[in-house]
Amino acid sequence: MNTTLKKVLALSLAAGALAACSTVPAGHVGVKVYLLGGSKGVDSEELPVGRYWIGINEQLYIFPTYMQNYTWTKEPDATGPEDESISFQTVEGMTANADVGISYQLDPTRINKIFQTYRRGVDEITDTFLRNMVRDALVKQASTKPIEYIYGAGKAELMAAVQADVQKQVNDIGIKIDKIYWIGEIRLPPTVIDSINAKNAATQMAQQRQNEVAQARAEAEKKVAEAKGEAESVLLKAKAQAEANRELAASITTDLVQYRALEKWDGVLPRMTGSAAVPFINVDPTKP
Numbered sequence: 001m002n003t004t005l006k007k008v009l010a011l012s013l014a015a016g017a018l019a020a021c022s023t024v025p026a027g028h029v030g031v032k033v034y035l036l037g038g039s040k041g042v043d044s045e046e047l048p049v050g051r052y053w054i055g056i057n058e059q060l061y062i063f064p065t066y067m068q069n070y071t072w073t074k075e076p077d078a079t080g081p082e083d084e085s086i087s088f089q090t091v092e093g094m095t096a097n098a099d100v101g102i103s104y105q106l107d108p109t110r111i112n113k114i115f116q117t118y119r120r121g122v123d124e125i126t127d128t129f130l131r132n133m134v135r136d137a138l139v140k141q142a143s144t145k146p147i148e149y150i151y152g153a154g155k156a157e158l159m160a161a162v163q164a165d166v167q168k169q170v171n172d173i174g175i176k177i178d179k180i181y182w183i184g185e186i187r188l189p190p191t192v193i194d195s196i197n198a199k200n201a202a203t204q205m206a207q208q209r210q211n212e213v214a215q216a217r218a219e220a221e222k223k224v225a226e227a228k229g230e231a232e233s234v235l236l237k238a239k240a241q242a243e244a245n246r247e248l249a250a251s252i253t254t255d256l257v258q259y260r261a262l263e264k265w266d267g268v269l270p271r272m273t274g275s276a277a278v279p280f281i282n283v284d285p286t287k288p
Contacts, residue, residue: 022054024062029111031061046111061115063122065108070126071183072134073099080127085187086135088142090150096142099183100134102126110174117173130166134180137165151186 024030030047036057047060054060071077072084074097087097106114106122118125141161142150150158163180170177 021051022060023051024049024060027066028062028064029108031063031111031115033059033061035059046108061121063106063111063114065106065111067103067105067178068122068126069101069103070130071099071101072131073183074187084127084131086131086138088135088139090142090147091144092147094147094188096147096150097187100138100180101183102130102134102180103178104130105176105178107174107176114174130170130175133166133169134162137162141165147188151188155182155186
């Protein structure tokens with residue numbers, strides 16, 4: 001065997017050794033990339049689940065199509081050993097820092113477009129491009145909000161605005177954002193936290209004083225109403241009694257008085273007679 005043939009055989013054996021059989025597992029889609037030659041670039045079709053030979057001039061990227069979850073935290077965790085937390089500023093220029101998580105899913109029919117857009121695998125897309133989008137959206141949205149809003153009642157609303165912003169950027173590419181969320185509390189400088197707590201305490205104290213004043217006013221109004229009711233009740237009773245007395249006085253006649261007196265007479269004539277005495281019976285001498 002001559003030297004040239006040996007070299008060709010050696011190169012063929014080396015190429016065969018370098019060629020490998022790769023698998024696209026369940027729940028994933030593959031994208032084959034040609035590295036050299038006139039056909040270099042992205043293959044026109046995604047590779048479904050299966051086994052594929054990948055040559056020395058090709059590279060296979062595998063993308064999961066099930067829900068992905070990633071957290072960018074200050075402390076090391078399963079998704080990253082370094083500080084990946086996100087910092088941003090409020091309208092007052094105060095710096096805040098927070099741990100943020102994201103859940104998203106890749107559209108299996110648009111994996112080629114996703115790769116053509118970012119030219120990276122799913123881990124780099126998550127850790128670089130999506131993180132930058134979340135950070136930029138958070139910086140933009142928080143820059144118009146006061147610190148009390150972000151640290152308090154507006155926390156959820158702020159994150160909802162961030163999610164809408166990121167979703168708008170990646171929806172047409174084929175990345176479906178399920179949720180972007182806070183992890184734990186937003187970290188602020190200790191002096192800022194003390195100031196917010198003091199302001200909240202003062203607000204609560206003022207509200208308590210207002211409640212006490214309102215309660216005292218309500219109790220006073222209740223007593224006034226009760227007194228007014230009692231006075232009106234007495235007046236009504238007095239008016240009713242006066243009306244009854246008038247009715248009673250109007251109904252009393254001389255004959256009625258004599259009749260009542262006769263009802264109670266014991267048969268004994270009065271010991272005192274005269275013009276001042278009240279006779280039981282007026283006797284008309286002209287009548288028999």
